[in-house]
Amino acid sequence: MTIRLRAHHLLCVLTYVGRGYTPAFTANYDAIAERLSQGEPITVIDGPDDICRGWIDDPDAHCRLPRLHARDGAAASDLTVLLRRPVQPGLTLVPDASLLSHLRAAFAANEIRLACAQCQWSDLCTNIAEAGYSGVRVAGGRGGSQEGANAPFPPQPPSPISRPQPKESS
Numbered sequence: 205m206t207i208r209l210r211a212h213h214l215l216c217v218l219t220y221v222g223r224g225y226t227p228a229f230t231a232n233y234d235a236i237a238e239r240l241s242q243g244e245p246i247t248v249i250d251g252p253d254d255i256c257r258g259w260i261d262d263p264d265a266h267c268r269l270p271r272l273h274a275r276d277g278a279a280a281s282d283l284t285v286l287l288r289r290p291v292q293p294g295l296t297l298v299p300d301a302s303l304l305s306h307l308r309a310a311f312a313a314n315e316i317r318l319a320c321a322q323c324q325w326s327d328l329c330t331n332i333a334e335a336g337y338s339g340v341r342v343a344g345g346r347g348g349s350q351e352g353a354n355a356p357f358p359p360q361p362p363s364p365i366s367r368p369q370p371k372e373s374s
């Protein structure tokens with residue numbers, strides 16, 4: 205089995221602490237958080253995913269709105285740079301401790317938060333990251349056997365070396 209996630213939910217699962225839109229939404233999310241914690245692989249998909257399934261029939265659900273697709277695009281763009289591989293439908297990732305740690309460090313450093321602009325949960329997610337992710341429900345490493353299943357994340361290229369400015373001629 206794999207868990208189907210749209211791109212911006214790769215960020216949302218980092219700070220999930222059991223809060224959400226409705227009791228049915230959080231019940232479904234809790235079950236997914238537990239599966240992720242056990243190391244069940246993620247398949248990136250386009251559009252409504254397994255987390256949306258807990259809410260998508262609600263008239264207030266925003267899962268199919270264009271702005272949510274734009275949020276996926278922003279997340280995919282950030283994560284493609286961070287993970288140094290195309291984050292697009294069909295990509296499989298294993299949520300082991302090293303991947304979650306890598307993502308959480310970048311999230312806390314504000315490196316992968318383009319998708320969070322305009323999101324109503326942004327302050328909550330910022331506070332959770334600043335508090336060291338206390339109480340989050342996706343905790344990698346419980347599955348054990350999946351650790352290291354992702355291809356290594358190549359290091360970021362070094363920042364450009366600043367060149368000495370040419371001296372002005374007198």
Ligand code: SF4
Nearest residue numbers: 216320323325326329
């Ligand atoms: S601010 Fe919104 S989009 Fe960003 S991680 Fe939190 S819930 Fe997800």
